[in-house]
Amino acid sequence: MELLAPAGNAEKLEVAYWYGADAAYIGLGDFSLRQRADNVDPTDTALLAAELTRIKGSRRLYGALNIYFQERDMVRLEEQIDMIAGLPLDALIISDLGILPVIRRVMPGMELHLSTQANCTNSEAARFYHDLGFARIVPARELSLREIEGIKRAVPALELELFVHGAMCLAYSGRCLLSAWMAGRSGNRGDCAHSCRWNYRVGLEEQQRPGEFLPVEVCAGFTTIMSPKDLNMINHLRELRDAGADAIKIEGRVKSAYYAAIVTRAYRKELDRMASGADPASTRPFVDELLNVSHREFSTGFYFGDPDAVETTEATYRQRYRFMGSVGREVSAGRYALDVKNGFSAGSEIEFIGPDVAFIPDESFALYDPAGLRTEKVTHHAGGFIEPGVSVRPGYLIRCRK
Numbered sequence: 001m002e003l004l005a006p007a008g009n010a011e012k013l014e015v016a017y018w019y020g021a022d023a024a025y026i027g028l029g030d031f032s033l034r035q036r037a038d039n040v041d042p043t044d045t046a047l048l049a050a051e052l053t054r055i056k057g058s059r060r061l062y063g064a065l066n067i068y069f070q071e072r073d074m075v076r077l078e079e080q081i082d083m084i085a086g087l088p089l090d091a092l093i094i095s096d097l098g099i100l101p102v103i104r105r106v107m108p109g110m111e112l113h114l115s116t117q118a119n120c121t122n123s124e125a126a127r128f129y130h131d132l133g134f135a136r137i138v139p140a141r142e143l144s145l146r147e148i149e150g151i152k153r154a155v156p157a158l159e160l161e162l163f164v165h166g167a168m169c170l171a172y173s174g175r176c177l178l179s180a181w182m183a184g185r186s187g188n189r190g191d192c193a194h195s196c197r198w199n200y201r202v203g204l205e206e207q208q209r210p211g212e213f214l215p216v217e218v219c220a221g222f223t224t225i226m227s228p229k230d231l232n233m234i235n236h237l238r239e240l241r242d243a244g245a246d247a248i249k250i251e252g253r254v255k256s257a258y259y260a261a262i263v264t265r266a267y268r269k270e271l272d273r274m275a276s277g278a279d280p281a282s283t284r285p286f287v288d289e290l291l292n293v294s295h296r297e298f299s300t301g302f303y304f305g306d307p308d309a310v311e312t313t314e315a316t317y318r319q320r321y322r323f324m325g326s327v328g329r330e331v332s333a334g335r336y337a338l339d340v341k342n343g344f345s346a347g348s349e350i351e352f353i354g355p356d357v358a359f360i361p362d363e364s365f366a367l368y369d370p371a372g373l374r375t376e377k378v379t380h381h382a383g384g385f386i387e388p389g390v391s392v393r394p395g396y397l398i399r400c401r402k
Helices: 010-018 045-056 071-085 097-106 123-131 145-154 178-183 234-242 257-276 284-292
Strands: 002-006 023-027 060-065 091-094 111-114 159-166 202-205 213-216 230-232 247-250 321-332 335-340 350-354 357-362 366-368 384-387 397-401
Touching: 002 010, 002 159, 002 257, 010 023, 010 045, 010 257, 045 060, 060 071, 071 097, 091 097, 123 145, 145 159, 145 234, 159 234, 159 257, 234 257, 234 284, 247 257, 257 284, 257 321, 257 397, 284 357, 321 350
Parallel strands: 002 023, 002 247, 023 060, 060 091, 091 111, 159 247
Antiparallel strands: 159 230, 202 213, 321 335, 321 397, 335 384, 350 357, 350 397, 366 384
16 A cells, blocks of 8 residues: 655655655645645745655655635636646645646646545445546545445545544534634635634523523533544554555644654554564554654544544643754764754753654763854754764654653
């Protein structure tokens, strides 16, 4: 199965590939359902195309055009479609069939993938999309493995891409108005405020006493009554394969490079272990690391028809580590440039993570400011250099326990 990882900017794209993705997906301007994901700007075509080509190499790259287009969006798409065509994309992920004529006119050979936002839930719909020229669909998230298997059996030439990890949505396949109602930001336009994750306090108001509420309190006064659990299918890859999955997809384009690295790496290791027949213990350190990225309580979604899929989580995000930055090029023997995301000090215990290294603790590193002078602390805005007390490589990420 193809392992498909989320990316936003060039940094996240490089991380996704280096930590094991076969393919990655990015948003194109404000035509994608993650407008706050630092999407690529197709107006910088020449430089962007060269950068993406360098990063992707022989791997695959998909572009999301998966909003539902209003008339003003169609005008802007017409203005930008030639620039999008100049990017090294292997497929486009779309929801709105109205943009098909535009894509086919400018990119007649472009591979098409159907977004989960299109809510494909049965084999006849899948056959219809395949007849329209779609090479792959991402079925609605609400389907069970048995239903997915039925679609694959009915339309075997159609590739199926299944979500395996990340946030789930309160609404049916993400078709939600809650954020637009409460925050003026529409999830259907790629600008969700995640209102379902907020903490709520429920109260009772008696008709004759308006404004006087009797509280119904849960969890120290607040409850996440609408927040669904996160998806985690790391222990069920064989069942996904047997159901007909051609690709498995990680959610998280608005999340950090650290998240993309840890999650992509875990699924890469498990896919390779499954293919080789190796002992599950060999990948356990990498799988266990899924608990060390920001997440809510895990579930297996709707795949096994488990009521757990529609139960809300009682906890908000769990986060054990803070992402501090990444190791850049080696500027001299044992000294590396630092891309600092959060400032940290000499003497604190940091951990390095790499594609094939679960984590390496280090307390004996030395820090240097941008001028090369020894310093006790590096900050996000200033950056600097590091001389680790352990063996590292450019591209390793740095974290610190919270």
